[in-house]
Amino acid sequence: MPVDDVEPAAKPNTLRGLLVNGFKVLVTVAIVIAIIFAVKSQWAAVKSTITDLNWWTLAASSLFIFLGMGAAVRSWQHALGALEQPIPAFDAARAYLVGQLGKYLPGSVWAFVLQTELVRRAGVSRAAGFVAVLVTVGLSTTSALVVGLFGLPALFEVSTVAAVGVIILVPIALVCAYPPVLTRLVNLALKLLRRAPLHKPLTMHKIALALGWCAASWVLYGIQLWLLASSSAGFEIRGLVQCIGALALGMCAGVLVFVVPSGIGVREAVIVAALSPFMDAGVALGLALASRLLFTLCEVFAGVVAALSGSRVLRNALVHERSRVPDPSKARADKVQ
Incomplete structure (x- = not known):
């Protein structure tokens, strides 16, 4: 009798596990195909620029670029900490x-879905992870708009309406990032x-850290574009400022325009306008695509x-036991015992 009671309950769980694993494989294959297609199409357009x-x-x-990613990871980690969901840097990274790879699928929303699911494996609830993603995107957009003010001249060349829109959005975004408002x-x-509210309001210190690391990532990304442009236009401070502002605005627009994979075309238009004063428009487009x-x-x-790095052996070697977030399933099992 006990065996008969257990078997029917096990079948749905097994079926659900198979469906979940099948969906994971499907998403992984879709991402790989999308990335291969993206690299192949981009290489055809920038082969001559890259080789030069x-x-x-x-x-x-x-x-x-890697340094900018590191700064973005730190921002993500501080945002989780501000939401009372601290996780080690290893798990945050x-x-x-990994979640960022989802943006190569049509609709940048896939990156946010993957990040929410992956952070859940680090011990954060799905609801808290989803809110953390929203907060991180909001803070990232706010910092991009502020840093992007340096690229307004280039944006005016692309669209006056968009440039005016940025000027209007900056104070609104800053107000929303103000801890008391963000807490609400x-x-x-x-x-x-349908989740419980935060136990305590968000603090200026933690939100400022997240914003600061976001801003640092935009600056670092802008420097990489400047280095590429300097190979044709020389090392000019004015060009550095333009590149930082233009890349921040371009990548921000690429996230907001989520109908196309990773905002293809949106970022390039802003970057080309920023580089045009220093070089031919064709060269500027080649560098934008190379970037x-x-x-x-x-x-x-x-x-x-x-x-x-998700392998247990490597994780045990790199992450100290006391710094890890407890596995929720293991904690529940221990509690039952």
Whole structure:
């Protein structure tokens, strides 16, 4: 009798597990195909530009992309901490970097879905993870708009309406990022998700850290574009300021325009306008596309390394036992025993 009682209950769980694993495989295959297609299409457009660049320029640009990713991971980690969901940097990096690969699927929302699911494996509830993603996107957009003010001249060349829109959005975004206001917005989101509100309001210190790391990531990304542009236009401070502002605005627009994979075309238009005063428009477009290809390759490399780091052996070697977030399923099992 006990055996008969257990078997029927096990079948639905087994079927559900198979469906979940099948969906994971399907998403992984879709991401791989999307990335291969993206790299192949980008390479055809930038082959001549890439081959004309010095190896040290490509290496230095890639380095600043990785540094920018590191700053973005720190911002993500501080946002989780501010929401009373602290996780180790190792787990934050894995959730953020692997999740970022989802943006190569049509609709940038897939990156947010993957990050929510991956952070859940680090011990954060799905609802809290989803709210953390929303807060991180909001803070990232706010910092991009502020840093992007340096690229307003370039944006005016693309669209006066868009430039005026940025000027209007900056104070609104800053008000929403103000801790008392952000606390109310977070609690509203938690209420809609039927979850308990935050135990205490968000603090200026933690939100400022998240915003600061976001801003640092935009600056580092802008420097990589400047290094690429300097190979044709020379090292000019004015060009550095333009590149930082233009890339922040371009990537921000690429996230907001989520109908196309990773905002293809939106970022390039702003970057070309920023580089046009220093070089021919054709060269500027080639560098903008080269920058996108470098981002793609660096994000794929970082995502793959982060995914492989999920192996138990490597994780045990790199993450100290006391710094880990307890496994919720294991905690429940211990409690039952």
